[in-house]
Amino acid sequence: MxxxxxxxxxxxxxxxxxxxxxxxxxxxxxxxxxxxxxxxxxxxxxxxxxxxxxxxxxxxxxxxxxxxxxxxxxxxxxxxxxxxxxxxxxxxxxxxxxxxxxxxxxxxxxxxxxxxxxxxxxxxxxxxxxxxxxxxxxxxxxxxxxxxxxxxxxxxxxxxxxxxxxxxxxxxxxxxxxxxxxxxxxxxxxxxxxxxxxxxxxxxxxxxxxxxxxxxxxxxxxxxRPGDLIMGMAPDSAQPLPPQYKPTLTWKARLISVRNFPAGQGISYGSTYVTRKEERIGVIPIGYGDGFRRVDNQQVLVGGKRVNIVGRVCMDQCMLQLDDVPDAKIGDEVVLIGKQGSEFISVDEVAQRWGTINYEVVCGLAERLPRIYGE
Ligand SMILES: Cc1ncc(COP(=O)(O)O)c(C=O)c1O
Structure with missing residues:
Protein backbone atom coordinates (compact mmCIF):
# COMPACT_ATOMS: atom_id res chain seq x y z
CA MET A 1 0.00 0.00 0.00
CA ARG A 225 -26.29 3.78 8.66
CA PRO A 226 -22.99 2.02 9.35
CA GLY A 227 -20.09 3.66 11.15
CA ASP A 228 -18.02 1.02 12.96
CA LEU A 229 -18.28 -1.55 10.16
CA ILE A 230 -17.05 0.75 7.41
CA MET A 231 -14.07 1.67 9.59
CA GLY A 232 -13.32 -2.07 9.60
CA MET A 233 -14.23 -2.77 13.19
CA ALA A 234 -16.57 -5.36 14.68
CA PRO A 235 -19.64 -3.71 16.26
CA ASP A 236 -19.88 -6.60 18.70
CA SER A 237 -16.62 -7.73 20.31
CA ALA A 238 -18.13 -11.21 20.80
CA GLN A 239 -18.42 -11.71 17.03
CA PRO A 240 -15.37 -11.41 14.78
CA LEU A 241 -15.45 -8.94 11.92
CA PRO A 242 -16.71 -10.86 8.84
CA PRO A 243 -13.71 -11.50 6.57
CA GLN A 244 -14.96 -9.35 3.68
CA TYR A 245 -14.56 -6.25 5.90
CA LYS A 246 -11.03 -4.94 6.35
CA PRO A 247 -9.47 -2.98 9.22
CA THR A 248 -8.59 0.55 8.12
CA LEU A 249 -6.46 1.93 10.95
CA THR A 250 -2.85 1.35 12.01
CA TRP A 251 -1.19 3.29 14.82
CA LYS A 252 2.58 3.47 14.67
CA ALA A 253 5.41 5.12 16.58
CA ARG A 254 9.18 5.05 16.48
CA LEU A 255 11.59 4.13 19.22
CA ILE A 256 13.09 7.42 20.33
CA SER A 257 15.39 5.95 22.97
CA VAL A 258 16.87 2.49 23.58
CA ARG A 259 19.23 1.88 26.47
CA ASN A 260 20.28 -0.64 29.05
CA PHE A 261 19.47 0.08 32.68
CA PRO A 262 21.15 -1.74 35.54
CA ALA A 263 19.18 -3.91 37.97
CA GLY A 264 17.12 -1.89 40.46
CA GLN A 265 16.21 1.01 38.14
CA GLY A 266 12.69 2.37 38.65
CA ILE A 267 10.94 3.01 35.35
CA SER A 268 8.56 5.98 34.96
CA TYR A 269 6.45 7.85 37.55
CA GLY A 270 6.03 6.06 40.84
CA SER A 271 8.71 3.47 39.91
CA THR A 272 5.94 0.85 39.72
CA TYR A 273 8.30 -1.24 37.56
CA VAL A 274 11.85 -1.87 38.75
CA THR A 275 14.38 -3.68 36.59
CA ARG A 276 15.30 -7.07 38.04
CA LYS A 277 18.57 -7.39 36.15
CA GLU A 278 20.23 -5.35 33.46
CA GLU A 279 17.31 -4.65 31.08
CA ARG A 280 16.95 -3.08 27.67
CA ILE A 281 14.32 -0.35 27.85
CA GLY A 282 12.91 1.57 24.89
CA VAL A 283 10.83 4.71 24.82
CA ILE A 284 8.05 5.59 22.36
CA PRO A 285 6.69 9.12 22.18
CA ILE A 286 3.04 8.34 22.86
CA GLY A 287 1.01 8.64 26.02
CA TYR A 288 -2.38 9.53 27.38
CA GLY A 289 -2.08 12.91 25.66
CA ASP A 290 -2.53 10.94 22.43
CA GLY A 291 -5.53 9.02 23.68
CA PHE A 292 -3.49 6.02 24.83
CA ARG A 293 -4.74 4.96 28.23
CA ARG A 294 -2.76 4.95 31.45
CA VAL A 295 -3.41 1.32 32.35
CA ASP A 296 -1.07 -1.55 33.20
CA ASN A 297 -0.35 -4.75 31.25
CA GLN A 298 -0.26 -3.39 27.72
CA GLN A 299 1.64 -4.64 24.71
CA VAL A 300 2.89 -3.24 21.40
CA LEU A 301 4.75 -4.79 18.47
CA VAL A 302 8.48 -4.30 17.88
CA GLY A 303 10.47 -6.31 15.34
CA GLY A 304 7.37 -8.42 14.69
CA LYS A 305 7.15 -9.46 18.36
CA ARG A 306 4.86 -8.53 21.21
CA VAL A 307 6.66 -6.59 23.92
CA ASN A 308 5.36 -5.29 27.25
CA ILE A 309 4.90 -1.66 28.17
CA VAL A 310 6.55 -1.26 31.56
CA GLY A 311 5.98 1.39 34.21
CA ARG A 312 3.26 3.99 34.06
CA VAL A 313 2.14 5.45 30.74
CA CYS A 314 3.04 9.17 30.83
CA MET A 315 1.32 12.00 28.97
CA ASP A 316 3.73 11.87 26.02
CA GLN A 317 5.88 8.76 26.48
CA CYS A 318 5.83 5.18 27.53
CA MET A 319 8.53 2.61 28.07
CA LEU A 320 8.98 -0.83 26.51
CA GLN A 321 10.81 -3.92 27.78
CA LEU A 322 12.99 -4.88 24.80
CA ASP A 323 14.96 -7.89 26.07
CA ASP A 324 13.22 -10.14 23.51
CA VAL A 325 14.19 -7.87 20.60
CA PRO A 326 17.89 -7.27 21.23
CA ASP A 327 18.36 -5.72 17.77
CA ALA A 328 15.77 -3.01 18.37
CA LYS A 329 17.28 0.44 17.90
CA ILE A 330 16.31 4.09 17.85
CA GLY A 331 14.10 4.85 14.84
CA ASP A 332 12.56 1.36 14.61
CA GLU A 333 8.87 1.21 13.94
CA VAL A 334 6.52 0.21 16.76
CA VAL A 335 2.90 -0.79 16.15
CA LEU A 336 0.28 0.00 18.78
CA ILE A 337 -2.71 -0.98 16.63
CA GLY A 338 -2.38 -3.04 13.48
CA LYS A 339 -0.07 -5.58 11.90
CA GLN A 340 3.66 -6.06 12.08
CA GLY A 341 5.10 -9.22 10.56
CA SER A 342 2.73 -12.00 11.48
CA GLU A 343 1.54 -10.32 14.69
CA PHE A 344 -1.62 -8.21 14.90
CA ILE A 345 -3.05 -5.99 17.63
CA SER A 346 -6.68 -5.20 16.89
CA VAL A 347 -8.59 -2.16 18.12
CA ASP A 348 -10.67 -4.68 20.04
CA GLU A 349 -7.65 -6.00 21.88
CA VAL A 350 -6.80 -2.47 22.98
CA ALA A 351 -10.44 -1.85 23.92
CA GLN A 352 -10.45 -4.96 26.06
CA ARG A 353 -7.35 -3.80 27.95
CA TRP A 354 -9.00 -0.47 28.56
CA GLY A 355 -12.32 -1.99 29.63
CA THR A 356 -14.18 -0.33 26.78
CA ILE A 357 -15.36 -0.79 23.19
CA ASN A 358 -13.49 -0.21 19.94
CA TYR A 359 -15.65 2.88 19.27
CA GLU A 360 -14.21 4.68 22.29
CA VAL A 361 -10.61 3.76 21.41
CA VAL A 362 -10.75 5.36 17.95
CA CYS A 363 -12.88 8.35 18.99
CA GLY A 364 -10.27 9.12 21.65
CA LEU A 365 -7.33 9.33 19.22
CA ALA A 366 -5.93 12.78 19.85
CA GLU A 367 -5.98 15.53 17.28
CA ARG A 368 -2.20 15.90 17.55
CA LEU A 369 -1.65 12.48 15.95
CA PRO A 370 -0.86 12.98 12.25
CA ARG A 371 -3.23 11.02 10.05
CA ILE A 372 -1.68 9.68 6.88
CA TYR A 373 -4.00 8.38 4.20
CA GLY A 374 -3.11 5.64 1.78
CA GLU A 375 -4.86 4.08 -1.18
C1 LIG B 1 -28.33 7.28 15.11
C2 LIG B 1 -27.11 6.49 14.75
N1 LIG B 1 -27.11 5.76 13.63
C3 LIG B 1 -26.05 5.03 13.25
C4 LIG B 1 -24.91 5.00 14.03
C5 LIG B 1 -23.74 4.15 13.58
O1 LIG B 1 -23.51 3.13 14.49
P1 LIG B 1 -22.40 2.02 14.22
O2 LIG B 1 -21.10 2.69 14.30
O3 LIG B 1 -22.61 1.02 15.29
O4 LIG B 1 -22.69 1.49 12.85
C6 LIG B 1 -24.86 5.73 15.20
C7 LIG B 1 -23.64 5.69 16.03
O5 LIG B 1 -23.61 5.73 17.19
C8 LIG B 1 -25.99 6.50 15.58
O6 LIG B 1 -25.99 7.22 16.71
Whole structure:
Protein backbone atom coordinates (compact mmCIF):
# COMPACT_ATOMS: atom_id res chain seq x y z
CA MET A 1 0.00 0.00 0.00
CA UNK A 2 1.24 3.47 -0.83
CA UNK A 3 0.72 6.17 1.76
CA UNK A 4 0.37 9.42 -0.12
CA UNK A 5 1.82 12.27 1.81
CA UNK A 6 3.88 15.27 0.93
CA UNK A 7 5.68 14.92 4.26
CA UNK A 8 8.19 12.11 4.46
CA UNK A 9 6.79 9.50 6.81
CA UNK A 10 10.12 9.34 8.63
CA UNK A 11 9.54 12.82 9.95
CA UNK A 12 6.89 11.59 12.36
CA UNK A 13 7.59 9.95 15.69
CA UNK A 14 4.02 8.68 15.91
CA UNK A 15 1.22 8.66 13.38
CA UNK A 16 -1.95 6.93 12.20
CA UNK A 17 -2.11 5.22 8.82
CA UNK A 18 -5.58 5.01 7.36
CA UNK A 19 -6.27 2.71 4.45
CA UNK A 20 -8.83 4.50 2.30
CA UNK A 21 -9.03 1.59 -0.11
CA UNK A 22 -10.15 -0.71 2.69
CA UNK A 23 -12.69 1.93 3.70
CA UNK A 24 -14.08 2.18 0.16
CA UNK A 25 -14.27 -1.58 -0.07
CA UNK A 26 -16.07 -1.77 3.28
CA UNK A 27 -18.70 0.67 2.03
CA UNK A 28 -19.06 -1.34 -1.18
CA UNK A 29 -19.42 -4.54 0.91
CA UNK A 30 -22.23 -2.98 2.91
CA UNK A 31 -24.02 -2.06 -0.32
CA UNK A 32 -23.50 -5.62 -1.58
CA UNK A 33 -24.73 -7.13 1.69
CA UNK A 34 -27.82 -4.94 2.11
CA UNK A 35 -28.77 -3.91 -1.42
CA UNK A 36 -29.66 -0.48 -0.01
CA UNK A 37 -28.21 2.99 -0.09
CA UNK A 38 -25.57 3.75 2.54
CA UNK A 39 -25.34 6.68 4.92
CA UNK A 40 -21.73 6.67 6.11
CA UNK A 41 -21.81 7.65 9.78
CA UNK A 42 -18.67 9.76 10.19
CA UNK A 43 -19.40 11.79 13.29
CA UNK A 44 -16.74 12.48 15.94
CA UNK A 45 -14.06 13.24 13.34
CA UNK A 46 -14.94 10.17 11.31
CA UNK A 47 -14.65 7.91 14.38
CA UNK A 48 -11.25 9.50 14.98
CA UNK A 49 -10.04 8.67 11.46
CA UNK A 50 -10.38 12.26 10.18
CA UNK A 51 -13.60 13.55 8.70
CA UNK A 52 -12.85 14.93 5.24
CA UNK A 53 -10.76 12.09 3.72
CA UNK A 54 -13.10 9.55 5.29
CA UNK A 55 -16.15 11.30 3.81
CA UNK A 56 -14.49 11.45 0.39
CA UNK A 57 -13.55 7.76 0.50
CA UNK A 58 -17.03 6.75 1.64
CA UNK A 59 -18.61 8.68 -1.23
CA UNK A 60 -16.08 7.11 -3.64
CA UNK A 61 -17.10 3.71 -2.22
CA UNK A 62 -20.73 4.40 -3.03
CA UNK A 63 -22.21 6.11 0.05
CA UNK A 64 -24.97 8.52 -0.94
CA UNK A 65 -25.33 10.11 2.49
CA UNK A 66 -23.08 11.16 5.35
CA UNK A 67 -24.43 11.03 8.91
CA UNK A 68 -23.01 13.31 11.61
CA UNK A 69 -23.98 14.12 15.18
CA UNK A 70 -23.87 17.92 15.10
CA UNK A 71 -24.47 20.67 12.57
CA UNK A 72 -20.91 21.95 13.06
CA UNK A 73 -19.69 18.63 11.67
CA UNK A 74 -22.05 18.95 8.70
CA UNK A 75 -20.87 22.50 8.00
CA UNK A 76 -17.24 21.37 8.20
CA UNK A 77 -18.00 18.72 5.57
CA UNK A 78 -19.57 21.35 3.32
CA UNK A 79 -16.55 23.64 3.79
CA UNK A 80 -14.39 20.68 2.80
CA UNK A 81 -16.32 20.43 -0.45
CA UNK A 82 -18.43 17.38 0.37
CA UNK A 83 -21.61 17.84 -1.63
CA UNK A 84 -23.40 14.59 -0.81
CA UNK A 85 -26.58 14.54 1.30
CA UNK A 86 -25.85 15.03 5.02
CA UNK A 87 -28.11 14.19 7.96
CA UNK A 88 -27.47 15.60 11.42
CA UNK A 89 -28.52 12.63 13.54
CA UNK A 90 -28.55 14.50 16.85
CA UNK A 91 -29.74 17.86 18.18
CA UNK A 92 -29.58 20.98 16.03
CA UNK A 93 -29.99 24.31 17.84
CA UNK A 94 -32.82 26.34 16.27
CA UNK A 95 -30.54 29.30 15.53
CA UNK A 96 -28.57 27.07 13.13
CA UNK A 97 -31.59 26.32 10.96
CA UNK A 98 -30.83 29.08 8.41
CA UNK A 99 -27.36 27.57 7.90
CA UNK A 100 -28.89 24.12 7.51
CA UNK A 101 -31.16 25.48 4.77
CA UNK A 102 -28.38 27.41 3.10
CA UNK A 103 -26.02 24.44 2.98
CA UNK A 104 -28.65 21.84 2.16
CA UNK A 105 -28.17 19.96 5.42
CA UNK A 106 -30.95 17.69 6.65
CA UNK A 107 -31.82 17.80 10.35
CA UNK A 108 -33.41 15.24 12.67
CA UNK A 109 -36.78 16.06 14.21
CA UNK A 110 -37.46 14.31 17.49
CA UNK A 111 -39.45 16.85 19.44
CA UNK A 112 -42.64 18.65 18.31
CA UNK A 113 -41.93 21.87 20.24
CA UNK A 114 -38.44 22.12 18.80
CA UNK A 115 -39.91 21.58 15.34
CA UNK A 116 -42.23 24.56 15.97
CA UNK A 117 -39.22 26.71 16.81
CA UNK A 118 -37.49 25.47 13.67
CA UNK A 119 -40.58 26.52 11.68
CA UNK A 120 -40.29 30.06 13.01
CA UNK A 121 -36.67 30.22 11.87
CA UNK A 122 -37.57 28.75 8.47
CA UNK A 123 -40.31 31.35 7.99
CA UNK A 124 -37.92 34.22 8.83
CA UNK A 125 -35.13 32.83 6.65
CA UNK A 126 -37.25 31.55 3.78
CA UNK A 127 -36.68 28.35 1.82
CA UNK A 128 -37.36 24.79 2.85
CA UNK A 129 -35.79 22.79 5.64
CA UNK A 130 -35.18 19.13 4.89
CA UNK A 131 -35.79 16.83 7.84
CA UNK A 132 -35.97 13.21 8.93
CA UNK A 133 -38.23 12.32 11.82
CA UNK A 134 -36.63 10.21 14.51
CA UNK A 135 -38.89 7.72 16.25
CA UNK A 136 -38.47 6.20 19.71
CA UNK A 137 -39.02 2.46 19.42
CA UNK A 138 -36.92 1.18 22.31
CA UNK A 139 -33.56 2.95 22.40
CA UNK A 140 -34.63 5.28 25.22
CA UNK A 141 -32.62 8.20 23.90
CA UNK A 142 -33.87 10.66 21.27
CA UNK A 143 -37.02 10.06 19.27
CA UNK A 144 -40.68 10.95 19.11
CA UNK A 145 -43.11 8.66 20.84
CA UNK A 146 -44.73 6.49 18.16
CA UNK A 147 -48.24 7.76 18.92
CA UNK A 148 -47.44 11.40 18.15
CA UNK A 149 -45.72 10.78 14.80
CA UNK A 150 -48.83 10.56 12.60
CA UNK A 151 -50.46 13.83 13.77
CA UNK A 152 -47.02 15.49 13.72
CA UNK A 153 -46.42 14.53 10.10
CA UNK A 154 -49.95 15.57 9.15
CA UNK A 155 -49.39 18.99 10.71
CA UNK A 156 -46.13 19.45 8.77
CA UNK A 157 -47.55 18.26 5.47
CA UNK A 158 -47.82 21.61 3.72
CA UNK A 159 -45.23 23.43 5.78
CA UNK A 160 -41.76 24.59 4.73
CA UNK A 161 -40.33 21.68 6.71
CA UNK A 162 -39.99 18.95 4.15
CA UNK A 163 -39.96 15.59 5.93
CA UNK A 164 -38.18 13.36 3.49
CA UNK A 165 -37.15 10.59 5.87
CA UNK A 166 -38.08 8.68 9.00
CA UNK A 167 -35.75 6.66 11.18
CA UNK A 168 -35.19 4.86 14.43
CA UNK A 169 -32.15 3.50 16.27
CA UNK A 170 -31.57 0.12 17.88
CA UNK A 171 -30.47 -0.43 21.45
CA UNK A 172 -29.33 -4.06 21.24
CA UNK A 173 -28.64 -4.93 17.62
CA UNK A 174 -25.34 -6.46 18.74
CA UNK A 175 -27.33 -9.20 20.49
CA UNK A 176 -28.58 -11.42 17.68
CA UNK A 177 -30.52 -13.67 20.06
CA UNK A 178 -32.33 -10.91 21.93
CA UNK A 179 -35.98 -10.03 21.17
CA UNK A 180 -35.13 -6.36 21.51
CA UNK A 181 -34.36 -5.54 17.86
CA UNK A 182 -37.22 -7.64 16.38
CA UNK A 183 -39.55 -5.81 18.80
CA UNK A 184 -38.22 -2.42 17.75
CA UNK A 185 -38.63 -3.42 14.08
CA UNK A 186 -42.23 -4.53 14.78
CA UNK A 187 -43.09 -1.21 16.46
CA UNK A 188 -41.46 0.74 13.63
CA UNK A 189 -43.23 -1.33 10.93
CA UNK A 190 -46.63 -0.82 12.56
CA UNK A 191 -46.06 2.92 12.47
CA UNK A 192 -44.81 2.80 8.86
CA UNK A 193 -47.95 0.88 7.81
CA UNK A 194 -50.17 3.41 9.53
CA UNK A 195 -48.34 6.30 7.86
CA UNK A 196 -48.52 4.55 4.51
CA UNK A 197 -52.26 4.03 4.80
CA UNK A 198 -52.70 7.75 5.47
CA UNK A 199 -50.41 8.91 2.68
CA UNK A 200 -47.94 10.30 5.21
CA UNK A 201 -45.02 7.92 4.94
CA UNK A 202 -41.76 9.79 4.22
CA UNK A 203 -39.82 8.63 1.21
CA UNK A 204 -36.65 7.40 2.96
CA UNK A 205 -36.87 4.90 5.82
CA UNK A 206 -33.79 3.86 7.80
CA UNK A 207 -32.82 2.10 10.99
CA UNK A 208 -29.80 -0.22 10.72
CA UNK A 209 -26.47 0.56 12.36
CA UNK A 210 -23.48 -1.76 11.82
CA UNK A 211 -24.66 -4.46 14.20
CA UNK A 212 -28.13 -4.54 12.63
CA UNK A 213 -26.53 -4.80 9.18
CA UNK A 214 -24.74 -7.95 10.34
CA UNK A 215 -27.56 -9.42 12.40
CA UNK A 216 -30.98 -8.21 11.24
CA UNK A 217 -31.70 -8.06 7.48
CA UNK A 218 -35.31 -7.13 8.31
CA UNK A 219 -33.99 -3.74 9.40
CA UNK A 220 -32.50 -2.68 6.06
CA UNK A 221 -35.35 -0.55 4.57
CA UNK A 222 -34.11 2.10 2.07
CA UNK A 223 -30.86 3.14 3.68
CA UNK A 224 -28.47 1.74 6.28
CA ARG A 225 -26.29 3.78 8.66
CA PRO A 226 -22.99 2.02 9.35
CA GLY A 227 -20.09 3.66 11.15
CA ASP A 228 -18.02 1.02 12.96
CA LEU A 229 -18.28 -1.55 10.16
CA ILE A 230 -17.05 0.75 7.41
CA MET A 231 -14.07 1.67 9.59
CA GLY A 232 -13.32 -2.07 9.60
CA MET A 233 -14.23 -2.77 13.19
CA ALA A 234 -16.57 -5.36 14.68
CA PRO A 235 -19.64 -3.71 16.26
CA ASP A 236 -19.88 -6.60 18.70
CA SER A 237 -16.62 -7.73 20.31
CA ALA A 238 -18.13 -11.21 20.80
CA GLN A 239 -18.42 -11.71 17.03
CA PRO A 240 -15.37 -11.41 14.78
CA LEU A 241 -15.45 -8.94 11.92
CA PRO A 242 -16.71 -10.86 8.84
CA PRO A 243 -13.71 -11.50 6.57
CA GLN A 244 -14.96 -9.35 3.68
CA TYR A 245 -14.56 -6.25 5.90
CA LYS A 246 -11.03 -4.94 6.35
CA PRO A 247 -9.47 -2.98 9.22
CA THR A 248 -8.59 0.55 8.12
CA LEU A 249 -6.46 1.93 10.95
CA THR A 250 -2.85 1.35 12.01
CA TRP A 251 -1.19 3.29 14.82
CA LYS A 252 2.58 3.47 14.67
CA ALA A 253 5.41 5.12 16.58
CA ARG A 254 9.18 5.05 16.48
CA LEU A 255 11.59 4.13 19.22
CA ILE A 256 13.09 7.42 20.33
CA SER A 257 15.39 5.95 22.97
CA VAL A 258 16.87 2.49 23.58
CA ARG A 259 19.23 1.88 26.47
CA ASN A 260 20.28 -0.64 29.05
CA PHE A 261 19.47 0.08 32.68
CA PRO A 262 21.15 -1.74 35.54
CA ALA A 263 19.18 -3.91 37.97
CA GLY A 264 17.12 -1.89 40.46
CA GLN A 265 16.21 1.01 38.14
CA GLY A 266 12.69 2.37 38.65
CA ILE A 267 10.94 3.01 35.35
CA SER A 268 8.56 5.98 34.96
CA TYR A 269 6.45 7.85 37.55
CA GLY A 270 6.03 6.06 40.84
CA SER A 271 8.71 3.47 39.91
CA THR A 272 5.94 0.85 39.72
CA TYR A 273 8.30 -1.24 37.56
CA VAL A 274 11.85 -1.87 38.75
CA THR A 275 14.38 -3.68 36.59
CA ARG A 276 15.30 -7.07 38.04
CA LYS A 277 18.57 -7.39 36.15
CA GLU A 278 20.23 -5.35 33.46
CA GLU A 279 17.31 -4.65 31.08
CA ARG A 280 16.95 -3.08 27.67
CA ILE A 281 14.32 -0.35 27.85
CA GLY A 282 12.91 1.57 24.89
CA VAL A 283 10.83 4.71 24.82
CA ILE A 284 8.05 5.59 22.36
CA PRO A 285 6.69 9.12 22.18
CA ILE A 286 3.04 8.34 22.86
CA GLY A 287 1.01 8.64 26.02
CA TYR A 288 -2.38 9.53 27.38
CA GLY A 289 -2.08 12.91 25.66
CA ASP A 290 -2.53 10.94 22.43
CA GLY A 291 -5.53 9.02 23.68
CA PHE A 292 -3.49 6.02 24.83
CA ARG A 293 -4.74 4.96 28.23
CA ARG A 294 -2.76 4.95 31.45
CA VAL A 295 -3.41 1.32 32.35
CA ASP A 296 -1.07 -1.55 33.20
CA ASN A 297 -0.35 -4.75 31.25
CA GLN A 298 -0.26 -3.39 27.72
CA GLN A 299 1.64 -4.64 24.71
CA VAL A 300 2.89 -3.24 21.40
CA LEU A 301 4.75 -4.79 18.47
CA VAL A 302 8.48 -4.30 17.88
CA GLY A 303 10.47 -6.31 15.34
CA GLY A 304 7.37 -8.42 14.69
CA LYS A 305 7.15 -9.46 18.36
CA ARG A 306 4.86 -8.53 21.21
CA VAL A 307 6.66 -6.59 23.92
CA ASN A 308 5.36 -5.29 27.25
CA ILE A 309 4.90 -1.66 28.17
CA VAL A 310 6.55 -1.26 31.56
CA GLY A 311 5.98 1.39 34.21
CA ARG A 312 3.26 3.99 34.06
CA VAL A 313 2.14 5.45 30.74
CA CYS A 314 3.04 9.17 30.83
CA MET A 315 1.32 12.00 28.97
CA ASP A 316 3.73 11.87 26.02
CA GLN A 317 5.88 8.76 26.48
CA CYS A 318 5.83 5.18 27.53
CA MET A 319 8.53 2.61 28.07
CA LEU A 320 8.98 -0.83 26.51
CA GLN A 321 10.81 -3.92 27.78
CA LEU A 322 12.99 -4.88 24.80
CA ASP A 323 14.96 -7.89 26.07
CA ASP A 324 13.22 -10.14 23.51
CA VAL A 325 14.19 -7.87 20.60
CA PRO A 326 17.89 -7.27 21.23
CA ASP A 327 18.36 -5.72 17.77
CA ALA A 328 15.77 -3.01 18.37
CA LYS A 329 17.28 0.44 17.90
CA ILE A 330 16.31 4.09 17.85
CA GLY A 331 14.10 4.85 14.84
CA ASP A 332 12.56 1.36 14.61
CA GLU A 333 8.87 1.21 13.94
CA VAL A 334 6.52 0.21 16.76
CA VAL A 335 2.90 -0.79 16.15
CA LEU A 336 0.28 0.00 18.78
CA ILE A 337 -2.71 -0.98 16.63
CA GLY A 338 -2.38 -3.04 13.48
CA LYS A 339 -0.07 -5.58 11.90
CA GLN A 340 3.66 -6.06 12.08
CA GLY A 341 5.10 -9.22 10.56
CA SER A 342 2.73 -12.00 11.48
CA GLU A 343 1.54 -10.32 14.69
CA PHE A 344 -1.62 -8.21 14.90
CA ILE A 345 -3.05 -5.99 17.63
CA SER A 346 -6.68 -5.20 16.89
CA VAL A 347 -8.59 -2.16 18.12
CA ASP A 348 -10.67 -4.68 20.04
CA GLU A 349 -7.65 -6.00 21.88
CA VAL A 350 -6.80 -2.47 22.98
CA ALA A 351 -10.44 -1.85 23.92
CA GLN A 352 -10.45 -4.96 26.06
CA ARG A 353 -7.35 -3.80 27.95
CA TRP A 354 -9.00 -0.47 28.56
CA GLY A 355 -12.32 -1.99 29.63
CA THR A 356 -14.18 -0.33 26.78
CA ILE A 357 -15.36 -0.79 23.19
CA ASN A 358 -13.49 -0.21 19.94
CA TYR A 359 -15.65 2.88 19.27
CA GLU A 360 -14.21 4.68 22.29
CA VAL A 361 -10.61 3.76 21.41
CA VAL A 362 -10.75 5.36 17.95
CA CYS A 363 -12.88 8.35 18.99
CA GLY A 364 -10.27 9.12 21.65
CA LEU A 365 -7.33 9.33 19.22
CA ALA A 366 -5.93 12.78 19.85
CA GLU A 367 -5.98 15.53 17.28
CA ARG A 368 -2.20 15.90 17.55
CA LEU A 369 -1.65 12.48 15.95
CA PRO A 370 -0.86 12.98 12.25
CA ARG A 371 -3.23 11.02 10.05
CA ILE A 372 -1.68 9.68 6.88
CA TYR A 373 -4.00 8.38 4.20
CA GLY A 374 -3.11 5.64 1.78
CA GLU A 375 -4.86 4.08 -1.18
C1 LIG B 1 -28.33 7.28 15.11
C2 LIG B 1 -27.11 6.49 14.75
N1 LIG B 1 -27.11 5.76 13.63
C3 LIG B 1 -26.05 5.03 13.25
C4 LIG B 1 -24.91 5.00 14.03
C5 LIG B 1 -23.74 4.15 13.58
O1 LIG B 1 -23.51 3.13 14.49
P1 LIG B 1 -22.40 2.02 14.22
O2 LIG B 1 -21.10 2.69 14.30
O3 LIG B 1 -22.61 1.02 15.29
O4 LIG B 1 -22.69 1.49 12.85
C6 LIG B 1 -24.86 5.73 15.20
C7 LIG B 1 -23.64 5.69 16.03
O5 LIG B 1 -23.61 5.73 17.19
C8 LIG B 1 -25.99 6.50 15.58
O6 LIG B 1 -25.99 7.22 16.71
Missing amino acids: IYLTIVDINTYSTWLEIDLNALKQNVAEVIKMTGTDVMAVIKANGYGHGMRPIAQACVAGGATWCGVARIEEALALRRAGISTRILVLGFTPASKIPEAIEHNITVALFNAELAQTYLEYVRIHGGNLRAHVKVETGMGRLGMPVEVVTPFLRALKNSPIQVEGIFTHFARADEPNSDSTPNQIRIFNTLLNELDSQGLKPEIVHAANSAAILNFPASYYDLV
